[in-house]
Structures are given as structure tokens and as C-alpha cells.
Amino acid sequence: xxxTSDQDVCSGLENLxxxxxxxxxxxxxxxxxxxxxxxxxxGCEMDPNEVTLPGCDCRTQSCQQGxxxxxxxxxxxxxxxxxxxxxxxxxGEYSQPVFECNALCECSEACCNRVVQRGxxxxxxxxxxxxxxxxxxSLEPVPRGTFVCEYAGEVIGLEEAxxxxxxxxxxxxxxxxxxxxxxxxxxxxxxxxxxATVGNVGRFLNHSCQPNLFMVPVRIHSLVPRLALFAGRDIxxxxxxxxxxxxxxxxxxxxxxxxxxxxxxxxxxxxxxRKHCHCGAPSCSGFLPLDLSVIGNV
Numbered sequence: 001x002x003x004t005s006d007q008d009v010c011s012g013l014e015n016l017x018x019x020x021x022x023x024x025x026x027x028x029x030x031x032x033x034x035x036x037x038x039x040x041x042x043g044c045e046m047d048p049n050e051v052t053l054p055g056c057d058c059r060t061q062s063c064q065q066g067x068x069x070x071x072x073x074x075x076x077x078x079x080x081x082x083x084x085x086x087x088x089x090x091x092g093e094y095s096q097p098v099f100e101c102n103a104l105c106e107c108s109e110a111c112c113n114r115v116v117q118r119g120x121x122x123x124x125x126x127x128x129x130x131x132x133x134x135x136x137x138s139l140e141p142v143p144r145g146t147f148v149c150e151y152a153g154e155v156i157g158l159e160e161a162x163x164x165x166x167x168x169x170x171x172x173x174x175x176x177x178x179x180x181x182x183x184x185x186x187x188x189x190x191x192x193x194x195x196a197t198v199g200n201v202g203r204f205l206n207h208s209c210q211p212n213l214f215m216v217p218v219r220i221h222s223l224v225p226r227l228a229l230f231a232g233r234d235i236x237x238x239x240x241x242x243x244x245x246x247x248x249x250x251x252x253x254x255x256x257x258x259x260x261x262x263x264x265x266x267x268x269x270x271x272x273x274r275k276h277c278h279c280g281a282p283s284c285s286g287f288l289p290l291d292l293s294v295i296g297n298v
Contacts, residue, residue, distance in 0.1 A: 007029065009034070009201065013036050014036055014119055014200075015118070016123060018124055018201055022128070030134065030203075034199070035199065037150070037200075037226070038152050041153075041155055041156040043156050043159060048222050052221065052223060053099070053221060055103070058106055061111070070100075077100075079145075080112060083147075098216055098219065100113050100219070122142060123139035124138055129206060134204045135204060135205070136205050137238060137241065138239050138240075139237055142231045144232065145231060149229055150228055150229070151228075152226070153194050153198055154195070157192070160192075161176050174196075176194045176294065178191070179193075179225070181225075191227070206242050207245040208244065208281055209244065210284075211242040211243045212239065212242060212243075213229040213231060214243060215227055215230075216228050242279070275287065
């Protein structure tokens with residue numbers, strides 16, 4: 001396996017470089033500004049990086065359930081190896097809120113409750129996957145429950161998301177993902193992330209109707225969640241990393257907590273045309289997920 005080793009798509013902003021598989025000219029790669037974390041965009045009502053959550057006063061190497069206010073309030077999301085606890089028998093079923101220790105916490109950077117904030121820690125590479133465009137491949141074994149990467153980009157408002165989608169041309173890629181979280185009292189929170197012009201390595205992940213990653217909203221410093229992707233099963237070196245853009249995993253297509261529309265163009269809801277899915281999974285639904293509520297009318 002050879003790489004275009006002079007082009008780290010992360011621009012040195014991650015813990016590890018991410019090179020491109022094969023020989024690829026620089027002008028053949030997507031043009032975007034790399035950011036390992038979310039950034040506020042138009043319509044964003046809360047800075048995703050502003051520290052607004054309280055911290056614990058644990059002055060230890062790693063927080064303990066019995067004495068840490070963060071773990072007592074939100075529970076232990078990770079095991080001693082930093083893997084997500086009990087993601088479900090088939091993976092992708094984790095539904096508990098995840099809060100990590102933050103900048104106000106007194107615990108060390110090695111705390112077991114600091115995982116997503118450490119950033120990319122697994123070897124991955126970008127490759128061209130043919131009809132599905134660019135993809136992301138693992139270079140090492142990934143045990144089930146392991147954090148792989150974020151889906152980071154501009155956090156934008158609903159109206160901005162609708163305007164961007166209506167402004168797209170038929171050949172344009174659409175990376176917008178909308179995650180809805182259901183809280184008590186019928187309340188629904190929505191986080192919309194677009195890594196088209198500012199984003200991280202997560203923008204290279206392709207959709208699959210039978211994925212090996214699943215998405216979990218993780219809160220660290222702010223109430224704005226980070227969209228973290230974890231391994232739903234053991235992943236072998238060389239496997240393509242994928243997730244279901246509808247937010248599902250082992251559940252039926254389009255029934256997950258996150259509803260998305262990806263690589264889809266429409267001028268109006270009436271003219272809507274779904275794009276064919278080329279994931280190749282035995283359970284393939286035939287079309288990429290589509291979120292009509294984000295498309296809306298402008």
C-alpha cells in the first residue's frame with residue numbers, strides 16, 4: 001500500500017497525519033479548511049467551544065465514580081480502556097447521554113473520562129472509492145466501542161442549512177448532518193453540522209446501510225454536542241470506515257436518532273430525486289437517506 005506522503009489532509013492539526021492512498025495530485029484532493037473541532041457558523045446560537053459546563057474538583061490521575069461530580073451526575077460512559085460501555089448487543093444502540101470532563105475539571109489529561117477530546121488516535125488513510133468518491137480506511141485493528149473520529153465542521157442554524165442545500169448544484173456534494181436529541185417533556189434539540197468548507201477527517205466517511213461505525217453526541221465543554229463516531233463491531237485493518245447517514249446501525253433504515261441528507265440536490269421538495277446508494281451491503285435500501293425537514297422550503 002503506497003501513500004501520497006507529502007499531503008497530510010489534516011495539515012498537522014491531528015495527533016497523527018492522514019495520508020492519501022495511492023498517487024494523487026494535490027489539485028485532485030477536495031479543497032477545504034481543516035478543523036479538528038466544530039466551529040460556529042451562520043445561525044449558530046451557542047459557541048460550540050465555549051466552556052459552559054461545570055467541572056469536577058478531582059485532583060487525581062483519573063476520576064472515580066464514587067467521588068467525581070461529573071461521573072455521579074452523568075454516569076460512566078467509558079471503560080478502563082477508553083471504550084464506550086455497553087453499546088448494545090449489535091452495536092450502535094447506545095442511547096445514554098455522554099458528558100466528558102472538561103477544561104474546568106481538576107483531573108489530569110489522562111483521565112478515563114477524556115476520550116473524544118483527545119482527537120484522532122487511530123491510523124487511517126483517505127482513498128478513492130470509485131462511484132462513492134473519497135472514503136476513509138482503517139490502517140489498524142479497531143476494537144468494538146473504540147472512538148474513531150468526530151464528524152466536525154461548521155455548526156449552523158436550520159435556515160442556513162436550507163439555504164445551502166437549495167443553493168447547491170446537482171453535482172455538488174452535501175455534507176450537512178442534522179442530529180436530533182429527544183429530551184424530557186417532548187423537547188427536541190437539534191445540532192446541524194456542515195464540514196463542506198471547514199471540517200475534519202470525518203467528512204471523508206461514506207454511507208453504508210450496514211456500517212461499522214455509529215454516531216453518539218458527546219458533550220465536553222459546551223452543551224453543543226460533538227458528533228463522535230465509535231466502532232460498532234471489531235474492525236480489521238484495511239476496512240473502509242462507514243456510518244449510516246440516517247443515524248441507524250442495527251435498526252431499520254431511517255429510524256435512528258440522527259436524520260440526514262447527504263450528496264442530494266433538489267430545487268424544491270416537489271422535484272425531489274433521491275440518489276442511488278452504492279454501499280453494496282446485502283441490506284442496502286437502494287437510496288441514500290434524505291431529510292425532508294432540513295430541505296424544507298426557502
